[in-house]
Structure formats: C-alpha cells, structure tokens
Amino acid sequence: MKKRILYIVAHRYNRSPGQRFRCEHFIPWLKENGYEITFSNMLSEWDDKYFYKKGYYFLKLIIVIKSFIKRTRHIRNVKKYDAVYIFREAFMLGTTYFEKKIYKKGVPIIFDFDDAIWLKDISDANKSLSWLKKPEKTAEICKMSDLIIAGNNYLAEYASQYNNNVHVIPTTIDTAYHKRTNNYAEKEHIIIGWTGSSTTIKHFNLLVPVLEELKKKYSKKLKIRVISDAHVNHAGLEIENIPWSVLDEITKLEEIDIGIMPLPNDKWAKGKCGFKGLQYMSMEIPAVMSPVGVNNEIIHHEKNGFLAETDKDWIELLTQLIDNKELRKTIGKNGRKTIEDRFSIEANKHKYLELFNSAIQKKNTRNSSINS
Secondary structure, three states: OOEEEEEEEEEOOOOOHHHHHHOHHHHHHHHHOOEEEEEEEEEOHHHHHHHOOOOOHHHHHHHHHHHHHHHHHHOOOHHHOOEEEEEOOOOOOOOOHHHHHHHHOOOOEEEEEOOOOOOOOOOHHHHHHHHHOOOOHHHHHHHHOOEEEEOOHHHHHHHOOOOOOEEEOOOOEOOOOOOOOOOOOOOOOEEEEEEOOHHHHHHHHOOHHHHHHHHHHHHHHEEEEEEEOOOOOOOOOOOEEEEOOOOOHHHHHHOOOEEEEOOOOOHHHHOOOOHHHHHHHHOOOOEEEOOOOOHHHHOOEOOOEEEOOOHHHHHHHHHHHHHOHHHHHHHHHHHHHHHHHHHEHHHHHHHHHHHHHHHHHHHHHHHHHHHO
16 A cells, blocks of 8 residues: 655745755655655745735735645645655744644654754845744744654754754755756856855855956956846846746756855854755856855865855855866866765665655554554
C-alpha cells in the first residue's frame, strides 16, 4: 500500500525557489519509492500579483481569508495521511493553528525550513503589517514536529533546542536540469550576474559601489545582469534586467560569466542556504560569495569559487575573473563537481527517503502501541 504524504506549502508548483529546491524536486523520487503525494498550496498566481506589493490592503485581507479557508479544507481529512510535510509554516500569519490541529490528530509532522525564520525579516512592501507576524512560532512548530529537516547547521542548531530529531539536508540542485549547454563561447563582453527575488535586492545593492568601480574600468566590456521579479536601476551600471521565468531560466543563467552572492554579516544571512551560489556552480559559472554562514562550507577559496569580504576583495577577485577566461573555466568546472558530489539530488535523495520512512515508521509504531 502506498504511503500518503500531505505537502503543505505556500506557493504553487514551480513558483518558489525554496520549495523547488528543497521539496518539489524530491517528489518524483518519493513517488518512485511508493509514496503518494498530495500537494497543497495556498497562494495562486493572482494572489502573487498583490500579496508581495506595497499597499492593496483590502485585497491582501481577501487573500488571507481565502488562504485560511483553503488550508482548513486541506487538513480536514488529515488523519488519512501517514505524515504531513510542512515547508516553513502552514499559514502566513503568526498563528500555529493548523500545526496544532495536525499535531492533535496524531499525524507525524515533517518540518523543513531554509531560513532563520525565527527572526523578523519583513519585506519592504509589507513592513506596515509586520505586527501580524510571529517569528517565535518557529519554536512552537519545532516542538510539535516528529522530524525536522534543516537547510544548514546554523538552522539545525536552533531547531535542536526544541527537538532532538533534527537532520541537515542542504538545498539541492537537479544537475540534469541545471547544466551548461554552451562551451564558454568567445564573447565581446563579460557578464557579471545576480539572480534573486525582490525581497533580496537589498543584498545586490551592497555591491553597487564595487560594480560601479569595475564598470568605470571596463566600460562596455562589462555588463551587469539581474534576473529577478524586480526591476533594478542604478545610474552608470546600465543593468540588464531579465524578468525571472522558469521557461528560460537556464538560458539566461548560462550566459552569465561570473555569479555574485553578496550578503550582510548578520543573523538572518547566516541562516541562508547558499542557493544563488549553488545555482551558479551547477552551471559551471565561477561564484564569488560573501564569507557568511554556509557559504564558508560550500566554497573552498580559490578552488571551487571565491570568498570576498571587503570591497577591495570583491574588486580584486572580480578583476581576476574578468581578465582570465581559463580561471573562469577552471573554477566553474570545480564548482560543478562540488554540486555533483555534495549538493545534488543524487547525493541527498537516499537520506531524504530514509528520513521520510522513519517518520512513517513512527506513526506505525504509535498506532501499534495504541491497538495493543
């Protein structure tokens, strides 16, 4: 008999990077191994148009009410599932109402998170609504969970304060999908690229002074590309804004010659799972990243990528890569090898399956003891 899992997530399939690279691309593997997955998201494409933009308060209220009704419907028959997988939270506001409902029904909870979500980090568009959030609810969810999957050791250390069944699985890459198809073709210009959402544009902005300096030096030889759902404009940089789309994300990524991942050295950034860097590396794009959190574990400096702390570091390392095509190729290929060995689906899928099996076994053991 198939093992049934209810996946509780915020976004529709193929919409959110966190969902895609932490749970969605493991679903085929689970299905191959006897699992039946029910995928339950709250937010629709229409909701996205307003929920993460400034204003639209009445529409946001409608979205929240609609989401509450949908989630209530999702868990109505929760006892028919062998486990419930929750990515980050069951509901967008500061309540654990749905987690408690599931917990009281005795269905094992698998909790997966990839950010320091116990800290308050509200998007600029929704800062005025921050009072509706309750980051400390993360501790409550940890206590109710039968299994916790954390994206890095920093997150796992936090969760371990509240639960003794915590395991680290890094954010993983589908190496059959994320792969270079062109062979470092000769070009007249070098593209330094950054990819991310509107909520992380502030991290890109940290590097603007460095990019301005490089743009002055290299002029038209250097292009700056931003792949995002936001439009970025800085005078003098002539940024090439590419709207993110799953349809052409690989094509637009592989045109980048150097990938950047600047981060502030703060508690929230330490919870990041290095996803931007992992994407670059999977595409054989040399990555330059801030030495913050898990980036220090991903990058072996000057071997599979570079770590840059100061503006001076950034300028020197980016200059090296701009001027040296062979260095870009070598670092890019080493980065790809790192992804294949440590951060690919293939490298992590067996552990993922074992953890899910253990959660199912916990329910079976619990039911056996009740019936005996």
